[in-house]
Amino acid sequence: MTSPHDDEYNFRFEGSGAAYFLIFLKHVFLTLITLGVYFPWAKSQRRAFIWRSLSFHGHSFRYTGTGLELFKGYVLLVAAYATFILLPPLVGSFHERLGSLVRIAFVLGLFAAIPFVIYRSRAFLYNRTTWRGIRFGLLRDYKPFMLEFFVGLLLTIASLGLYRPIYSNRLHRITMNNTRFGSLEFRYEGDDREVWQFTVKAYALIIVTLGIYYFWYRAELERYRAAYTFVGEHGVLHSEVTGGQLLMLFVLNAVGLTLTLGLAFPWILMYSLGQLADRYSVRGVIDFDAIVQRAEEEGAFTEGAADALDLDFGF
Amino acid sequence: MQVFRWSGVFTDGRTATLREVGVVYDGHSLLIRDSDGSEISRWPASRIATEPGTGPGALHLRCSMDPQAGLELRGENLVLELHAIGIKTRGRPAGSGRRAIVAASLIAGIVGAVGLVWSSVTPLSRAIATLVPLEFERALSGQVEEAFSELHCEGDDARLVLEELVLRVAGPDHALPPVHVLNLERPNAFALPGGGIVFTRGLLTKARHPDEVAGILAHEIQHVRQRHVMTAMIRGTLLTALWAVTVGDYSGLLVVDPSTVFQIATLQFSRDDEANADRGAVEMLDAAKIRRDGLSDFFTRLAAEEGQGPEWLSTHPPAEGRAKASQANGQIEPGDLTSSLDDSRWQILVEACEQAGDPEADLEDLVF
Numbered sequence: 271m272t273s274p275h276d277d278e279y280n281f282r283f284e285g286s287g288a289a290y291f292l293i294f295l296k297h298v299f300l301t302l303i304t305l306g307v308y309f310p311w312a313k314s315q316r317r318a319f320i321w322r323s324l325s326f327h328g329h330s331f332r333y334t335g336t337g338l339e340l341f342k343g344y345v346l347l348v349a350a351y352a353t354f355i356l357l358p359p360l361v362g363s364f365h366e367r368l369g370s371l372v373r374i375a376f377v378l379g380l381f382a383a384i385p386f387v388i389y390r391s392r393a394f395l396y397n398r399t400t401w402r403g404i405r406f407g408l409l410r411d412y413k414p415f416m417l418e419f420f421v422g423l424l425l426t427i428a429s430l431g432l433y434r435p436i437y438s439n440r441l442h443r444i445t446m447n448n449t450r451f452g453s454l455e456f457r458y459e460g461d462d463r464e465v466w467q468f469t470v471k472a473y474a475l476i477i478v479t480l481g482i483y484y485f486w487y488r489a490e491l492e493r494y495r496a497a498y499t500f501v502g503e504h505g506v507l508h509s510e511v512t513g514g515q516l517l518m519l520f521v522l523n524a525v526g527l528t529l530t531l532g533l534a535f536p537w538i539l540m541y542s543l544g545q546l547a548d549r550y551s552v553r554g555v556i557d558f559d560a561i562v563q564r565a566e567e568e569g570a571f572t573e574g575a576a577d578a579l580d581l582d583f584g585f
Numbered sequence: 586m587q588v589f590r591w592s593g594v595f596t597d598g599r600t601a602t603l604r605e606v607g608v609v610y611d612g613h614s615l616l617i618r619d620s621d622g623s624e625i626s627r628w629p630a631s632r633i634a635t636e637p638g639t640g641p642g643a644l645h646l647r648c649s650m651d652p653q654a655g656l657e658l659r660g661e662n663l664v665l666e667l668h669a670i671g672i673k674t675r676g677r678p679a680g681s682g683r684r685a686i687v688a689a690s691l692i693a694g695i696v697g698a699v700g701l702v703w704s705s706v707t708p709l710s711r712a713i714a715t716l717v718p719l720e721f722e723r724a725l726s727g728q729v730e731e732a733f734s735e736l737h738c739e740g741d742d743a744r745l746v747l748e749e750l751v752l753r754v755a756g757p758d759h760a761l762p763p764v765h766v767l768n769l770e771r772p773n774a775f776a777l778p779g780g781g782i783v784f785t786r787g788l789l790t791k792a793r794h795p796d797e798v799a800g801i802l803a804h805e806i807q808h809v810r811q812r813h814v815m816t817a818m819i820r821g822t823l824l825t826a827l828w829a830v831t832v833g834d835y836s837g838l839l840v841v842d843p844s845t846v847f848q849i850a851t852l853q854f855s856r857d858d859e860a861n862a863d864r865g866a867v868e869m870l871d872a873a874k875i876r877r878d879g880l881s882d883f884f885t886r887l888a889a890e891e892g893q894g895p896e897w898l899s900t901h902p903p904a905e906g907r908a909k910a911s912q913a914n915g916q917i918e919p920g921d922l923t924s925s926l927d928d929s930r931w932q933i934l935v936e937a938c939e940q941a942g943d944p945e946a947d948l949e950d951l952v953f
Contacts (some may be wrong), residue, residue, distance in 0.1 A: 284640070288684055301831045304697035310828035322637060322645075329594075329603065330639040332655075359724030369724075402657045405597035452601060511852035561601035563653065 277554065278508075283547035285323030287537030293319055294536060306443060310344055311337030316341035324541075324547060326401060334405075335398035354380070385419035386412060389445075395448065404452040404563055405539065408445070415444050435469035436462045452561040460498040468494070486513030496550065511546065521546060589666050591658045595625060598653025599905050608658065610670050617656060626651065635667065635674045644674060702827065706820055707857070713801050714815035722815050723779025733783060734946075740767035743937035746930045750795075753925055754873050764802070766937045770944040774801050778806040778815070786938045795880025795934065796944075799925035800866060803873075804880070807865035813858045859901045876922040 287318045297312035314337040321333035348430020354376045370530035393408035400406070424439035439462050472487035490509045496509035519542050589610040606625060609616045615628045617724065624844050628648040638657045644667070645901055649815040664674050739747065747764050754781070755761055764782045772788035782805045784798070794800050860915050863880075880940040884907040901907075926934065938944070 292684060292691070295688055295695065297833050299691050299694045299698060300704060302695065305829040306827050318636070322639075325639050328639065329657075330645070332645070359721065363720065363724050375678055382901075402601045402651050403596040404601045439720060452587075521937070557605065558601040563599050 279327040279505075279552045281547040281550045283540070283544040285320060285322055285543065287534075287540045290319065290536035290540055292474070307336075307341075310340030313340060320457045321399065326552075329402055332400045332403075333398055334392075334400055335361075349352060352384075373451070385416045388419075389415045401451070402558070404561055407450040407564055409448040409450065411448060415448075416439065418444055420512040421432075432470070437463040437467045442495065451501075452563050453485065453500045453559045457500040458495070458498055459500065460495055465491075465494065469542065482517070483513075485516040489513040489516055501552050501554070502556055505552050505556045508553045509549055510553045511549040515545065515549070589664070591660055591666075593656055593658040595657075596655045597625075598651070598951045599703050605772060606656070608656065611735070615656075626654065628656075630671050633672050633673060633714050646672075660702045667859050671816065706823055707816065708739070710816045710823065711812065712819035713814040716813075717815050719780045722818075723777075723781075733767060733777065733781075736767040736769065737765045738786060738938035738941035738944075740937060740940050743935050747937075749930070750799060750802060750805075750909040750934070751926060754869060754875065756869075756872060759810070760807060762775075768938055768941050768944045774805055776814055778804045778818070780809045782806065782809065786941075786944050789937055791934075793882065794879060795922055795926035795931040797883040798879070798934065799875050800870060800877070800880025800883060803866035803869040803875075804862050806869065807859070807862040810866065811858075811861060811944075813862065815857065817855070822944055856902050857932075860907075863907055870922075874922050875925045877923075 285531065289331040293316055297308075300308040301312055314333070314335050317335065319329045320334040324331050328537050356371035358369045358376065360369075362374050389408070389412040393410070393412075396406040396408045398405075418437075421442060422433065426437050439460055439527050441511040443458045443460065450454040468490060472483060472490070475483040476487065485492070490513070492511050493509045496507040501507060522536055522541065526572050591608045593606055593608055595606040596603055604625070605620055607618045607620075609618070610630070614630060616624060617626045617628065619625050626648075628646075632649045633646055634649070635644050635646050638659070640659075642663065643659045644663055645659055646658065648654065649658075654769065667674055687829070698903040708838065709899065745805050747766070748761070751761050751764050754948070760780075762776075762780045762782050764784070764791065767783050770787045772785060772791045773830065774784045774788055776782050782802070784801070788801070789798065866880060867877060870880065
């Protein structure tokens with residue numbers, strides 16, 4: 271039973287490396303014998319395993335997406351890709367200049383679609399994630415994200431990268447502020463200037479320390495973002511991840527994977543996720559009884575597109 | 586009838602409230618009761634699906650009649666009890682012995698599947714390639730031929746000699762591929778998407794007699810006739826796509842770069858294509874009654890010049906083997922074979938690009 275007097279809600283990750291390795295083998299085998307058709311189902315099963323291995327306040331997350339949804343998205347994506355490859359030369363065989371124009375239009379369209387695909391793909395992922403039966407979600411209002419994506423990209427290029435920390439922080443703010451858990455809202459209030467200041471300081475230290483400081487920078491960024499992420503009215507995310515921990519995980523990954531030619535990756539991944547999850551919690555008061563389900567649906571086409579464009583978020 | 590009772594937690598999917606509940610099987614359904622005894626829901630056993638729950642020994646149940654709701658049960662004999670009432674469980678934890686057997690079986694299956702895919706991908710790709718017209722192959726490759734056309738350097742006389750050589754080698758019964766000379770220093774020759782063939786200026790000046798060029802020309806014509814370029818494109822696309830969906834999601838975690846392993850493994854296909862082109866070239870030269878020693882001379886010189894790199898890292902079979910094969914595979918007695926060009930035409934060909942500017946060193950020096 272929940273109590274409005276709870277003040278810390280912890281994350282836990284308890285996935286088994288052996289179980290994940292079996293999932294990997296099954297994935298490879300079935301994908302091979304179906305010449306790739308099984309891939310969407312494999313991806314769904316892998317996500318389902320990872321999601322349910324992660325718990326919050328003693329209750330697992332669930333991934334409710336299906337392989338069929340992803341499959342439909344991939345079919346549409348393959349059709350779009352085939353059109354992209356075949357249509358310009360086909361048009362070009364009748365009218366060469368028109369074929370070139372069609373090709374240019376496709377490339378520009380593809381570039382313009384990137385932020386849309388990123389946002390909608392994340393929306394799909396959130397919408398298929400539940401906790402205690404309540405769905406996460408991302409508001410359909412993707413235009414601010416798209417606008418920030420292009421404007422921020424131009425400013426980053428024009429500033430030779432100096433704008434990058436602000437760019438990243440603003441995109442994170444838009445995404446987080448649009449995130450919902452049922453009726454529960456999230457809010458990110460991290461300050462652009464503060465992020466910029468400690469990031470620029472970190473850039474200098476990373477150079478001086480030949481890259482070692484990067485792990486401390488990443489940890490500081492994670493702790494900062496968590497500290498300014500509010501969950502509902504009275505909750506706040508909390509992170510205790512440290513630079514030393516990130517460095518240790520990096521070394522473990524590099525050495526462990528090298529020594530085992532990569533075959534230990536399931537165990538290393540499960541261990542790494544467990545270590546990270548233990549460092550996160552939500553502090554404050556969350557009235558779970560007041561959180562109600564929202565209705566929000568996002569298509570799987572963008573999920574497949576994001577994957578194919580290598581815009582996947584790791585899972 | 587055996588009575589089964591469990592305790593668990595229930596979520597209705599409409600709020601995030603978690604309720605501690607008691608669950609009883611009444612012969613048809615799971616009766617879910619709140620802590621005060623009031624009935625919350627009734628789930629027919631036939632409509633229930635399970636998956637692993639939170640923590641060891643827990644199962645998460647869902648009912649298709651109320652897909653938003655969730656019931657989490659825990660118990661030592663839970664799996665057996667649910668089986669007894671007709672509810673199949675998924676994700677039942679397996680012992681380490683069973684896992685090892687499953688893993689070994691899957692690994693054996695993967696090895697078999699890889700072998701099957703590997704052996705069938707080339708015939709499949711070739712079958713698809715024969716359906717693609719050469720014109721479409723050229724259009725698919727975009728601006729390749731146009732980019733190379735800017736490097737053409739042969740004069741009119743050399744072009745006529747080339748056309749004559751192509752007719753002599755290829756024979757009158759087949760379409761003749763266009764052949765050009767590129768103003769590049771490095772000796773090379775290759776078939777382009779769409780059926781064109783190019784030699785570099787460096788190869789013509791380095792060749793010792795016209796039959797070396799005729800032999801190389803026959804080899805490249807075989808690449809065109811056997812549709813190796815299109816086959817390689819299709820095969821590469823199929824294998825790359827299959828690789829991406831099979832291992833792609835995991836490749837970022839693997840230190841031994843799978844894409845490098847993949848590229849090395851697919852070099853065998855390139856070597857097979859080259860060997861097939863060599864065999865076809867010998868047959869073509871015999872049919873045209875052109876001396877084969879040009880081709881074997883070229884391979885012998887190549888063998889002396891090339892390094893001792895391992896075959897498995899090469900796109901071509903070892904030159905020494907190619908030289909022997911080119912002599913051994915011929916059907917016509919060497920005495921019955923003639924040279925492909927007379928001395929005067931050969932001289933025109935060697936000086937094909939005399940009127941052009943200095944050659945570029947290699948394709949890498951060009952900016953496309």
